Amino acid sequence: MKQQLLGLICFLTSFSLFAQIFEVEPIKVSGANENRINLVVLSEGYQASEFDDFIDDVTVFSNAMFNQSPFKEYANYFNVYAIKVPSNESGADHPATAIDVDESGSTPEFVDTYFNATFDAFGYHRYLYYGIDYVDAASAEVKIRSVLADNFPTYDQALILVNTPYYGGTGGEFPIAAASADANELALHELGHSMFYLKDEYLLPAEYYSEGINMTQESNSNWVKWKNWMGINGIGIHAYGASGVPSTWYKPRNGQCKMEVLYKPFCSVCTEGIVEKIHDLISPIEMYAPVSNTVEGSSFPLDFQLNLIKTIPNTLEIEWTLNATNFANNLDDVSIEETDLVEGENTLAAVVHDASSFLKIDNHESLHINTVTWTINYSTLGVQGITSTENRLSISMYPNPTNSIINFKFENSNRQTLKIDIIGVDGKRLKSISVSNQSHKQFNLENLKTGIYVARFYSDNVLLATKKIVKN
Ligand SMILES: [Zn+2]
Structure with missing residues (x-):
């Protein structure tokens, strides 16, 4: 009875009783967490007295990561934090049960660590995991999740760094790597799996x-x-x-x-995959001004501004249009004079896309485009109001080249419809297609002559992109 009651009390108060608050140290901060990919590194097998070593190890890893492509170029898209999770003892278990090497001469070693990391997982000497053949892995994952929930719930990716001089690691939802000499390279390889869905390129079972x-x-x-x-x-x-x-x-x-x-560096295909994932996670538009429902009175010029998360060197392109006519290119801010406006509704749009040479996606995968549209209501009395909307769009067009069917897929955050104009070499519009949000449409080019055509993509009367289609 007493035990049952205690159990009930524990259940009711478990959050406050067992929430384990650890120190979170920023290692690299590029900007606000909500606009960045937050990589959180947890310590394993470091005693509290060894946290200076842990911070040094995370810093070395972070510097190595952002010294390599494409992380070097996209460094402004990431924050890195270290969570100091204390272990009672240093290192990781080595049960000497691997079957890929002869371990008959090894003495098994067991240490008391927070997530119970162990070598010899799945029978492989160099597999460092938080369970042997999944035994105890589930309870270790519960611990990892609760440390993250209690200390950094908005993480995008967690990585566990183990205080051991011996090489080892594994991928999975929570990649784990030894903080040995090769740790940085191994951790990046494992992040390649966990965060960017890349496959191994070595011979596999x-x-x-x-x-x-x-x-x-x-x-x-x-x-x-x-x-x-x-x-x-x-x-x-x-x-x-x-x-x-x-x-x-x-x-x-x-x-x-x-x-x-x-x-070795990531190959071009893997690099493109990483950059695509970064685009999926983060909009390059961090802020813009003015925001909705701002009445600017009639003081001209009106100033419009984008705050972009720049790549290094910057590959973001911006096209500004006013009432569907090009107004400016590659400027972070523009000013509009009264003479630029027509009476009634005016539409100013900024279309931002990444022209990085890491991407060769005009023919497959998705084209990511981010826009801000301002509607400026103008009359002879001056500016009556400005409303703004932001949109994130993804357009896929495949296969290309094609001899008959071409597919269009469209997704956007404002549930707008995509309009596609197919233009011939003579500049004439041959066909106009509309694709609604989260849908897919096919177009048959069978009856068109062999050659090059152009697809122009519009959303809400804003030109988003122009791409070539090859009919063969
Ligand atoms: Zn590769």
């Missing part, structure tokens, strides 16, 4: 193959998902192995990508 950004069974260079990269930066179609299942799976590079070999 048969059951580990599946379609992914950098893994496919398509061996035709016209159809392979990285066809836009073929012959560029060493990208080709390379079988994983010489025989059996691995010989039916292909990767973009051989021996030259961090997803295969540490200390």
Whole structure:
């Protein structure tokens, strides 16, 4: 009875009783957490007296990460924080149960650490995980989630850094890496899996193959998902192995990508995948002004401003249009004079997109576009009001080249409809198609002559992008 009552009390008060608050130290802060990708590093196997070492290890990792492409170029999109989770003892378990090496001479070692990290997971000596063959992994994951919920609930990705001089790590939802000499490279490889959905590019057991950004069974260079990269930066179609299942799976590079070999850069296909994911997570438009319902009176010029999260060097392009006519390019702010406006509603739009050379996506994957639209209500009495809306849009067009069907997919945050004009070489509009939000439409080019056409994408009368279509 007493126990039951205690259990009930514990249940009711468990949050406050067991919330474990640890010190969170900023390592790299580029801007407000809500506008950044927040990478949170948890310590494992560090005693409280070793937290200075932990902070040094996270700093070394962070510097190594943002010294490499594409993180170097997109450094302003990330924040890095360290959570000081104390362990009672230092290091990680080594049960000496691996079957891939002879461990008969090793003495098993067990240490009392917060997440119970261990080598020899899944029978592999260098697999460092928080459970042996998933035993205890579920309870370790509960602990990881509760540390994150109590200390940094808005994290985008967590990484566990283990205080051990021995090389090891694993991917998964919570990648884990030894803070040894190769830790930075290994942690980046594991983040490649966990955060950016990249596959390994080394020879794998048969059951580990599946379609992914950098893994496919398509061996035709016209159809392979990285066809836009073929012959560029060493990208080709390379079988994983010489025989059996691995010989039916292909990767973009051989021996030259961090997803295969540490200390190599990410290949162009993996780099593009990482940049695409960054675009999925974060809008380059951090702030804009003025915001909705601002009445500016009649004081001209009217100033409009974007605060962008710039890439290094900056590859963001901005096109400003006023009433569907180009007004300015690549300026962060513009000023409008009274003579620029017509009576009634005026539409000023800023279309922002990333022209990074890491992306070759005009023919496949998605085109990410971010817009701000201001509606300026003007009369002879002056400006009656300004309203603003922000929109994040993703447009896919595939396959390209095509001899018949081309697909369009569209998604946007304002549930607007996409209008696509197909234009011939003579500049004439051949067809106008509309695609509603979160939907998909096909267009048949079968009856058109072989050659180059242009697709112009509009949303709410704002020109978003112009892309070539090749009919063969
Ligand atoms: Zn790769």
